[in-house]
Amino acid sequence: MDHTRRPLSPHLGIYRWQVQMVSSILHRATGIALAVGTLLLLGGLLTLADGSAAFAVYRSFLATPPLLVLLIGWTWAFAYHLCNGVRHLLQDAGFGFAKPTFVRNGWVVVVLSLLLTILVWAWIVLAGGAR
């Protein structure tokens, strides 16, 4: 079989981790996480329409520690999917395919999404936290 020199698709088990593949995997992972997160949007709108009692229950549910951790996670997922999504749109337009640029943009997106997450939660805390 040695004479068949076909390119092999990457075998993830022996593949060296690099930002190109991680940023691609994360885009899907955050997309799936955000799909689950639509339940929160749904809950918020339904309880807001229902009345102040229901909305208060929704708010106190979000204020529990596990939900707060998840909310920070969802904020990052949103920030990452947004930043990397813009990157993908620019790539679709034909920009940023030189290898060094591609790698740099991968890191830019990671750093930017973390910054955005910190910014959002810093604002929440500085403004006195959610009631």
Add this chain to the structure above:
Amino acid sequence: MNDLRNPLQRALGLGSAKEGVNHWWRQRITAVALVFLGLWFMALVLMLLHGDYASARTTLADPLNAVLMLVFITALFWHMQLGLQVVIEDYVHTRWLGIVLQIAVRFYAVLAAVLAALAVLRIALGR
């Protein structure tokens, strides 16, 4: 000249998925919309976070916010369905399970979008 496809097949350009680049385009268009709507949504939530129930309702009842929320809901659940469709196509290799999941995702997307839209309308119209 080695193309064995029927010339009509080539001219239509619909490929084996029978819908050409429709999925790709819709995913991009909803993505562009969601860049703006997502940032607007984030800002709205951050503004409402420190207010009470009444101020949240009044803000969302504002026609501009209500319309943007309806558009956001549409683009969001559409984009979600398109994205999850590809994830299922790529990773679920059991035929029946893939079909069940594709149907489930579409049902959830439509159901959630209509439920959310109705809630926005109730808030905007004061019912």
